[in-house]
Amino acid sequence: MGTHRRLGGYRLLDEIGRGSTAVVHLGMDSAGREVAVKELSPEFAADPEARQRLAREVSAQSRVRSPHVARLLDADVTGERPYVVTQYVPGCALGDLVEAYGPVEARRLPRLARGMALGLAAVHDAGVLHRDLSPHNVIVLGDRPTLVDFGIAHPAGADQVTRPGMVIGTPAYLAPELIEGRRPTRASDVFAWAATLAYAATGRPPFGRGSLHGVCFRILRGQADLDGLPEPTAELVRLGLRRDPAERPTARWFAGALAAWGTAPGAARSRTLVA
Template identity: 75%
Template sequence: MGKHRRLGGYRLLDEIGRGSTAVVYLAMDPRGREVAVKELSPEVAGEPEAISRLAREMSAQARVRSEYVAGLIDGEITAERPYVVMQYVPGTPLNDLISAYGPLRGERLVRFARRLALALGDVHDAGVLHRDVAPGNVIVMGDRPTLIDFGIAHETGAEQITRRGMVVGTPAYLAPELIEGERATPASDVFSWASTVACAATGRPPFGRGSLHGVCFRILRGQADLDGVPEPLAGLLRTAFRRDPSGRPTARWLAGALAGALADGDRAATRRHGAPAA
């Protein structure tokens, strides 16, 4: 970037992400701590729709308190180049991690799935829908996921401005009702959680790759590829993939079931290897 630019009280260090309407920088706050700064691109910085979308993102993210969700720190919507400041999350996006090292295995996979369910439970408890749970929006450090990017999040009960026929989110991870133009609900996020966890477990999107039409067709038909996903995780994913949103469990329930699976695994390991020495 050449000489470091300042935005508000923040020194922008390196570009770490870029989308169609914003750029994300690694930055330093006035106390020398690393943060992430998301700044609207010059082309859209004066557009009311882009500014209102950023304001909704701030409002939604500000409500969520979770050790598994990147927290909102600051922001300025009325600046010449509106921006938000978020917790900087070290680690690797799940999709990059899988590409480089392959899928997650064993207890690491189950802990990852449980913690991502806890993140989603915290989002829903705050009255927020994330609407884009996908491998690109989960940063992983060890077996610890952090959910990022509330760019299309909505507060529960708020008017959803998505037009029928307009798909919002990462298509391969969307719930079928969203593809059909219905309203997003916590159950829609749960479906996307299951798609993301299935990808973490197998290294591939559960509804395949290829044309958008083909992927959406398989989602609508419920043709999830869970080959290689271990039980009991595979069974939990199947419940989260139910076609009827009312039949899917909540994120909190899934986190509890996965905690039970981890405890069962610990008990089985103890039986195999014998009780630890006193």
């Protein structure tokens, strides 16, 4: 154990993830608890823009409190080796789980869907947009999902607008308005939630695979492949994938609808949609 690298007050045990600018380690704090330590890669450690993005990530994630969202524990974005420490979430990424074992069973879908909706609602309640909700940013243990990776999150209403041809996020789960270069909103996150749920239920990205151009074309045309999606999950997914963001219910509404369906089938259908 003494041969492991240290970063701040944390021992780095193993690499568990890697992105374009950062590496995520399984770490251990001074009390012996497991944590996730995200460190900027050496070639980006001195890059002011990379440090600024990491600072935005810390600012966004620090606002959120939910058992369905990985908790921020510590950070140092000004030191020689900038890093962020979050709660270590045991389990498996939803994408890896589906790839290995196939679609989530219909009886398990409502609890998974509601947990994701509750996590997303907490993010939105904190005034934050996640912007990259996808199967690989949802960690599942049993039927309990936890949202992770706030790498491109930012405050709702912030002056950040994408441009046509500029893709920020996981392409297969992008809302059509983002592909068109419009401002991200809570409704954009809801679209990603619905697309992620469709993937969990069918084992297929709802807008197919292949070229970025082909996937984006199908998203813009609303050509979602929902074949085999069980009810009532299919009805919720269709609501979340509505082309007009103003017509998509909120994450909080979806969480309530799933709770109602779990106790009294059909009860959620009588509710008024709140976009």
